[in-house]
Amino acid sequence: xxxxxxxxxxxxxxxxxxxxxxxxxxxxxxxxxxxxxxxxxxxxxxxxxxxxxxxxxxxxxxxxxxxxxxxxxxxxxxxxxxxxxxxxxxxxxxxxxxxxxxxxxxxxxxxxxxxxxxxxxxxxxxxxxxxxxxxxxxxxxxxxxxxxxxxxxxxxxxxxxxxxxxxxxxxxxxxxxxxxxxxxxxxxxxxxxxxxxxxxxxxxxxxxxxxxxxxxxxxxxxxxxxxxxxxxxxxxxxxxxxxxxxxx
Amino acid sequence: xxxxxxxxxxxxxxxxxxxxxxxxxxxxxxxxxxxxxxxxxxxxxxxxxxxxxxxxxxxxxxxxxxxxxxxxxxxxxxxxxxxxxxxxxxxxxxxxxxxxxxxxxxxxxxxxxxxxxxxxxxxxxxxxxxxxxxxxxxxxxxxxxxxxxxxxxxxxxxxxxxxxxxxxxxxxxxxxxxxxxxxxxxxxxxxxxxxxxxxxxxxxxxxxxxxxxxxxxxxxxxxxxxxxxxxxxxxxxxxxxxxxxxxxxxxxxxxxxxxxxxxxxxxxxxxxxxxxxxxxxxxxxxxxxxxxxxxxxxxxxxxxxxxxxxxxxxxxxxxxxxxxxxxxxxxxxxxxxxxxxxxxxxxxxxxxxxxxxxxxxxxxxxxxxxxxxxxxxxxxxxxxxxxxxxxxxxxxxxxxxxxxxxxxxxxxxxxxxxxxxxxxxxxxxxxxxxxxxxxxxxxxxxxxxxxxxxxxxxxxxxxxxxxxxxxxxxxxxxxxxxxxxxxxxxxxxxxxxxxxxxxxxxxxxxxxxxxxxxxxxxxxxxxxxxxxxxxxxxxxxxxxxxxxxxxxxxxxxxxxxxxxxxxxxxxxxxxxxxxxxxxxxxxxxxxxxxxxxxxxxxxxxxxxxxxxxxxxxxxxxxxxxxxxxxxxxxxxxx
Numbered sequence: 001x002x003x004x005x006x007x008x009x010x011x012x013x014x015x016x017x018x019x020x021x022x023x024x025x026x027x028x029x030x031x032x033x034x035x036x037x038x039x040x041x042x043x044x045x046x047x048x049x050x051x052x053x054x055x056x057x058x059x060x061x062x063x064x065x066x067x068x069x070x071x072x073x074x075x076x077x078x079x080x081x082x083x084x085x086x087x088x089x090x091x092x093x094x095x096x097x098x099x100x101x102x103x104x105x106x107x108x109x110x111x112x113x114x115x116x117x118x119x120x121x122x123x124x125x126x127x128x129x130x131x132x133x134x135x136x137x138x139x140x141x142x143x144x145x146x147x148x149x150x151x152x153x154x155x156x157x158x159x160x161x162x163x164x165x166x167x168x169x170x171x172x173x174x175x176x177x178x179x180x181x182x183x184x185x186x187x188x189x190x191x192x193x194x195x196x197x198x199x200x201x202x203x204x205x206x207x208x209x210x211x212x213x214x215x216x217x218x219x220x221x222x223x224x225x226x227x228x229x230x231x232x233x234x235x236x237x238x239x240x241x242x243x244x245x246x247x248x
Numbered sequence: 249x250x251x252x253x254x255x256x257x258x259x260x261x262x263x264x265x266x267x268x269x270x271x272x273x274x275x276x277x278x279x280x281x282x283x284x285x286x287x288x289x290x291x292x293x294x295x296x297x298x299x300x301x302x303x304x305x306x307x308x309x310x311x312x313x314x315x316x317x318x319x320x321x322x323x324x325x326x327x328x329x330x331x332x333x334x335x336x337x338x339x340x341x342x343x344x345x346x347x348x349x350x351x352x353x354x355x356x357x358x359x360x361x362x363x364x365x366x367x368x369x370x371x372x373x374x375x376x377x378x379x380x381x382x383x384x385x386x387x388x389x390x391x392x393x394x395x396x397x398x399x400x401x402x403x404x405x406x407x408x409x410x411x412x413x414x415x416x417x418x419x420x421x422x423x424x425x426x427x428x429x430x431x432x433x434x435x436x437x438x439x440x441x442x443x444x445x446x447x448x449x450x451x452x453x454x455x456x457x458x459x460x461x462x463x464x465x466x467x468x469x470x471x472x473x474x475x476x477x478x479x480x481x482x483x484x485x486x487x488x489x490x491x492x493x494x495x496x497x498x499x500x501x502x503x504x505x506x507x508x509x510x511x512x513x514x515x516x517x518x519x520x521x522x523x524x525x526x527x528x529x530x531x532x533x534x535x536x537x538x539x540x541x542x543x544x545x546x547x548x549x550x551x552x553x554x555x556x557x558x559x560x561x562x563x564x565x566x567x568x569x570x571x572x573x574x575x576x577x578x579x580x581x582x583x584x585x586x587x588x589x590x591x592x593x594x595x596x597x598x599x600x601x602x603x604x605x606x607x608x609x610x611x612x613x614x615x616x617x618x619x620x621x622x623x624x625x626x627x628x629x630x631x632x633x634x635x636x637x638x639x640x641x642x643x644x645x646x647x648x649x650x651x652x653x654x655x656x657x658x659x660x661x662x663x664x665x666x667x668x669x670x671x672x673x674x675x676x677x678x679x680x681x682x683x684x685x686x687x688x689x690x691x692x693x694x695x696x697x698x699x700x701x702x703x704x705x706x707x708x709x710x711x712x713x714x715x716x717x718x719x720x721x722x723x724x725x726x727x728x729x730x731x732x733x734x735x736x737x738x739x740x741x742x743x744x745x746x747x748x749x750x751x752x753x754x755x756x757x758x759x760x761x762x763x764x765x766x767x768x769x770x771x772x773x774x775x776x777x778x779x780x781x782x783x784x785x786x787x788x789x790x791x792x793x794x795x796x797x798x799x800x801x802x803x804x805x806x807x808x809x810x811x812x813x814x815x816x817x818x819x820x821x822x823x824x825x826x827x828x829x830x831x832x833x834x835x836x837x838x839x840x841x842x843x844x845x846x847x848x849x850x851x852x853x854x855x856x857x858x859x860x861x862x863x864x865x866x867x868x869x870x871x872x873x874x875x876x877x878x879x880x881x882x883x884x885x886x
Contacts, residue, residue, distance in 0.1 A: 058487040060529045063318040085631045125427040129420035134299040137377035144388035154381040190379045
């Protein structure tokens, strides 16, 4: 396969970036999207160019480190798939591909396709946990959780923190990410003690980081590699109003 | 050098409690005067940093990823073992200890293995309290599944994402401490050297991967929880960034490396399909609970798998190991696959794979039940290969996975450098020559949550009077200069071969000569070839850009430079062990029916290697293994 790429190049956070054209040849349709970029970089290195910086690590769809906009879609055209799990068989020979970073107000570009997603860590740090020190835990089976509740909590807990929801949202909102953690811990019995403070603190932190508001377009769910449901956002809103009432 | 493992006296089942009740303590008021550096934020690193933070120590936590939650523990799929005996099927701490010791082919320490089994019980409690959503039965109690090498069900799981959920539990505990200010987090920082003052580990040199800046950090103790080095084979199940650099640089500063050639080749990964691949994705061992492994009885059978009738299939694991069948341990399953593939029965376009077939389980349990257990794995398989495993068998193949070898540590998880600890996969301690499935998450977690907090305190108790350690000490300057020089050297070569290209070449040498099967002749050849490749690397590698910026190629170059030395040590290690044990299979030492032949009289010891300078032969030290509770037997799964 031969492909025509348009890639966002930006020296560092303070520089202006621009789209640069590259043509790659001899692309095997079984290559992953990132292996296609590896191929481009090896060619660039050997011809004296500067390789493209992009985020990636596990390359099996679970670490959440990879992620670029491909033809305007977070993680590319295939549903519920991270960039690393997207394969070139999804593209046509001779196709033009536009590759940009996960842009958002709260995700500043660091270099080329890499962005700073540390805001997510700070949201978790503000309350996305159960306060239990090592050694304090009771015997595991004393906390009974029905199969249905566990499965519901798990559906929220699978978030990989890639930021596709933010990148795809026209408002640059992080509510799907934040709601998924709030939902997991407010469904489970272990999370009940901090149910009120957690939602208030996490939403406050989310706002402080400069993420936009949710206007219910539901685009985030469509592009989420884990298919996390927007119903968790409804639950977060419920938890937030409940917390405000209980705090009065 | 005399290696003292510092195993506590007393009966096996009392050793850890004896240690805990006699270990020195640090008064809560003194803890904040003590600084601990933790490198790596996988299960071992995150859980330790969080636990030490909770206790009141000053902790600095480093990872090369952009957030701690991405460390490679996240990718472990199938589960975590614990001797809870919730299934009432005869499990106990002793049984788990015995399974693990036997699984490791009697090449690990009894006391360490027993302690891991003992602490497993607490880990499940801790994780559940954190909100980790383990699989449950309909009544709300915790569920278990079976894993390779055992005959009980002791594996706890969160669908096929157990590592992710356990890591998120530890990550959230860590971020809670970061929020409280007890832990300072340095993401996108890579450790490039450990700093020794008067023989003790006193700090590290790290590089900020976003800016290229070199930084000094001082501490009273340094902990390496930096994972395994299976990525040395280039094609492996590991993440692209996994590396052996932290432990290798510690090794060059004096920490001994134990049994580095003991690398687990996992039987169920996706096969190699061309030279463009950057990794081989793992398909969890848990699939072997419901999947049957087979190859066609006729070599080069051109038929599609579903067209081959039952009687013309060779379910070779069920045939050779009837007692354990498809759940035979990993080393044995991988070798059995290689035997069939080498004999010409491999399947797939490159004839390098075997089938993993779910047809019978789907027929018996229904597709929905199988989807609930392994849905994400089947989806992943579909995305990568384009094939639907609900309709036809998966194609799988062995791939480099876990390093049982690592830094030599004593019972306190301390290396031969005082004040330098190694946890989780970075050490060698618990798995012997072969790790059992679902023991990896376990070891990382118990090292971090339950063991190191005691043993590090025991060390730090004598450091209360040390006072603050200055990064202006000449030892920091020297280490920093060394790191800067290496960066300048790598960038200055300006050759014509990429770093990945060297890495691929090294990987091929290791797969060929220091992989599933090894021979004296092959290993000698590999040592020669790696030496030549290393020389070529320093003449012709191309590292673009410079050191004072974000530069992924430079990061990779540093790691491959280390791999080019570590790979050679692996070959020396394999060459000097004239026996077969666990994952280490020397073709010269096998039984008539192709099973590993151990030599307890001559090789019942841990090989601990000392760095002896560049381009010289490393020095071998031996730690004898003493078995007081279980007499080593020939390991049989038949």
